[in-house]
Each structure stands twice: as C-alpha cells, then as structure tokens.
C-alpha cells in the first residue's frame with residue numbers, strides 16, 4: 252500500500268476508506284480537517300473533541316475540473332502528459348458539511364450532475380502518494 | 392437615523408490600473424494628489440492618513456499609511472494601516488470614519504496602492520500539512536476551482552448558461568470602454584469569450600479576473616468641515632459593513648477544503664451578510680439602490696453578488712442580466728466602472744476603487760458610463776480569511 256499524501260487524514264482501507272475528522276463532544280459539530288483546539292461554534296466553549304470517521308458517501312453539491320496542471324506542491328508530470336481531472340464538492344448529510352476532493356480518474360465533468368450520489372475512494376497522485384477522491388455511485 | 396453618522400466624500404483619485412512595473416508608492420502618490428486636487432484640500436490640512444495594506448516581500452508594514460505619508464511629505468498627521476485582504480480599503484475607510492465621527496479629526500486621506508508580483512500566486516515552498524493553503528494545492532485545488540464550483544452550482548440550481556456568464560463579460564467590457572482608469576478597454580463578443588480556453592469548467596480564461604497594479608485615494612471629512620469649505624452637497628458615506636462570517640459558514644471558501652458543519656448552528660451565507668449589515672446601518676433597503684459595484688472575481692460571481700445584495704430574488708440574477716437591467720441604461724446597473732473584468736485586482740486599492748466609481752456616479756461625472764439619476768450606490772467585496780465589505784454612498 253502506498254503512503255498517504257497527508258498522514259492521518261483518511262483511513263487506508265482500500266475498498267471503503269473514510270476521511271478522518273473530529274467532533275466536538277459538547278455540541279456535536281464535526282471538523283475536517285481535524286480540529287482539536289477550540290470549537291468554532293460561538294455558543295460552545297468546548298475544547299474537547301473525539302476522533303471520528305466521516306460518512307464515506309454524500310450528494311454532489313457542485314463540480315469543476317482542472318484544465319491546467321496545478322502548481323507545486325501538486326505532484327508534477329510533464330506538461331504534455333497532464334490529464335485534466337474533475338473536482339467535486341460533496342455534501343455529507345449526517346455531518347451537514349461539504350468536502351472537496353478530486354474525482355477518480357476517467358470521470359469527467361460531462362458525467363457529473365448535482366445531486367448524484369458520490370462515495371470516497373483512494374487513488375495515487377503522480378508521485379505515488381495516495382489521496383482521497385470522489386466517485387459516482389453507480390446504481391444497477 | 393443614519394444622517395448624523397454620515398461622512399462626506401470631498402475628493403477621489405486613482406492611478407490607472409495596469410502592469411506598469413513601478414513601485415506602488417508612485418501609484419499611491421498620483422492617486423492621493425488627484426484626490427486632494429478633486430477635494431480642494433491642501434496636503435498640509437490632512438489630519439489623518441489611513442492606509443490599506445497588503446503583504447509584500449514577506450512582511451507587512453511596507454505597503455502602509457506611513458509609506459504614502461512620507462512620499463507626500465511627512466507633516467505630522469496621525470496615521471493608521473489596515474490589513475483585511477481584499478477588504479483592506481474598506482477597513483481603512485472605516486478607520487477614517489471612526490476618527491471623524493469621534494471628533495478626533497475632521498479630514499482624512501484614505502489610500503491603497505499595489506504593484507502585483509510577477510507570475511502566478513503559489514504557496515511558499517516546504518511541506519506544511521497544517522497550512523490549508525498548502526494542503527489544497529497539494530491535492531490539486533487552485534483559486535479558479537472555488538469560483539468554478541460556485542458557477543457550476545448556478546447552472547445546476549438555476550439553469551444559468553455559459554452564455555449568461557459570457558454576457559457578464561461583454562456587458563462589463565462595454566462599461567469599461569470609456570473608463571480611463573481601466574486596464575482593459577476592449578469590447579468582447581460572445582464568440583471571443585467562447586473561444587478563450589477553459590480553465591476550470593464552466594469558467595474560461597475570459598470569465599476570470601487578472602491581477603493588476605493600481606491605486607485609489609479618497610478624501611473624507613465631517614459634514615461640518617464639508618459645509619465650511621463650500622462642499623455641503625458632496626456625496627456621503629452612509630454605511631461601511633465589515634462583519635465576519637457567522638458560524639456555520641455555508642460555502643466552501645478559499646483556501647479551505649470543507650465548509651463548517653451545520654450540525655449545531657444553521658448554515659449561513661457570508662456574502663449575503665455583508666450588504667445586510669450595510670442596509671441596516673444606512674437605514675435603506677435594496678429597492679433604494681440605483682447602482683452597484685461588486686467584486687466580480689469571476690463573471691458568474693457577479694450574478695451571485697446581485698442576489699446577495701437582494702437586487703433580485705435567489706436564482707433570478709441571470710434573468711436581470713438577460714433583460715439588460717444590469718447594464719448602464721438599465722433598471723439597476725452593476726459594475727458601471729467595468730468591474731474587475733476591466734481592471735484586474737489590485738488588492739489593497741480595489742475596495743477604494745469601488746467607492747471612487749460610485750462617487751463619480753453620484754456626482755453625475757461618470758461620462759459615457761453614467762447611470763442616470765444615481766442617488767444611492769452600494770459596493771460589495773470579499774477577500775480571504777473572513778474579510779469582506781459593503782459600503783453605501785448617498786448623493
């Protein structure tokens with residue numbers, strides 16, 4: 252298994268990975284990335300958080316793509332070898348939050364539609380480091 | 392209710408936007424001298440210099456009020472510097488208003504200028520997993536990603552089209568044609584916009600604003616002072632809103648990769664909160680507005696702002712655009728200056744440039760881009776890290 256691009260941000264379960272966040276033990280607010288200092292809810296003064304896996308599926312809120320290769324620290328490939336990739340903003344129902352991520356290779360914006368069910372997958376970046384990506388849930 | 396809190400705008404001045412390759416101080420002095428001349432106020436009489444700042448060469452303090460004051464000749468005025476990303480200009484203006492309304496000074500210079508660094512903005516080198524800006528670039532999320540997500544959301548939710556976004560560009564390019572301070576003064580056709588390369592679907596290169604050099608300066612005073620120098624009828628600033636977002640913030644904002652979780656508190660729009668506070672402060676409503684200058688970092692974002700300003704209901708901004716209402720000559724013109732589409736962004740000067748344009752509009756001095764019978768103007772702007780602003784001017 253390849254190393255993750257960010258240590259401790261997601262589980263390395265090859266089939267059903269989860270993003271790893273925290274949850275305020277007082278008011279229940281979720282945080283991704285993990286927050287362990289002060290709850291940001293103005294009505295909550297809690298400083299206690301528990302580690303929680305986030306829902307690994309949600310609804311597509313919006314999407315776009317990167318038609319040009321992003322600058323470093325994005326792992327670079329030769330300009331000619333760069334393949335545009337789609338990016339999804341996915342709404343997690345239980346957590347009531349939207350999380351960004353690339354869409355798995357081979358799925359372009361033409362295959363996406365707001366409201367679609369999306370699930371979390373892992374794929375390597377150009378330097379081999381694993382990152383989380385969103386993939387449409389194909390209904391049979 | 393608002394009148395005793397108003398201050399007068401005695402003069403405005405700008406240095407044209409562009410890529411001039413000079414030091415930002417030169418631009419600032421040109422703008423300041425133009426504003427002083429416009430106001431009929433001597434530099435020696437300025438009692439407070441309020442500078443809008445940005446970070447350059449790795450440290451703050453260079454792009455600052457005192458730097459401009461020194462270039463104009465230090466004459467012992469009180470000085471202040473405000474940093475609030477794209478809203479720096481409005482916070483500098485708010486600082487001047489506070490000084491004036493508290494009686495600590497009568498007349499102030501508010502100034503912002505910038506020389507944009509060459510090349511694309513990218514994070515500092517080194518591995519920094521605790522820095523959200525580093526993280527998002529590491530996983531391939533750049534600045535246009537965010538604007539493209541908002542734009543696509545409009546398409547999906549309201550049925551806006553790429554043609555609508557192009558129409559914003561065409562409208563603003565037309566507005567800017569006669570504006571001597573605009574960097575780009577060229578008309579565009581729908582075919583030209585459609586031929587520009589896709590950067591972040593659905594946004595093309597022509598949908599996204601550039602970065603520029605430029606400067607804007609404003610002379611403000613108490614209404615008493617304005618009366619004393621024979622400028623009782625000068626346009627007034629009736630509101631300056633610089634509120635923070637309210638938890639839980641509903642939109643994923645640059646450089647974050649997730650929104651707040653709305654489990655414990657309802658999701659709220661930051662952009663919509665900015666003008667709401669300004670309307671309350673000015674004691675007016677959206678129906679009173681004759682002209683607006685909004686932060687069109689992308690063409691589609693102008694449509695979001697029109698709804699955030701409550702100039703129409705959610706989802707109806709493209710309709711306003713299609714019927715010509717947001718063009719000069721229409722019912723509620725938006726970005727008569729040409730907006731960021733024609734200027735490009737000069738961060739610490741941009742919020743002040745919006746106020747300069749509305750001042751010319753309310754005085755009826757905007758020439759070919761003049762909005763007929765402009766009485767009330769509103770600006771809207773948003774930058775990084777929970778900074779934004781909305782300013783209301785009354786004739």
Ligand SMILES: [Zn+2]
Pocket residue numbers: 275276277278279280290291292295296297
């Ligand atoms: Zn809490």
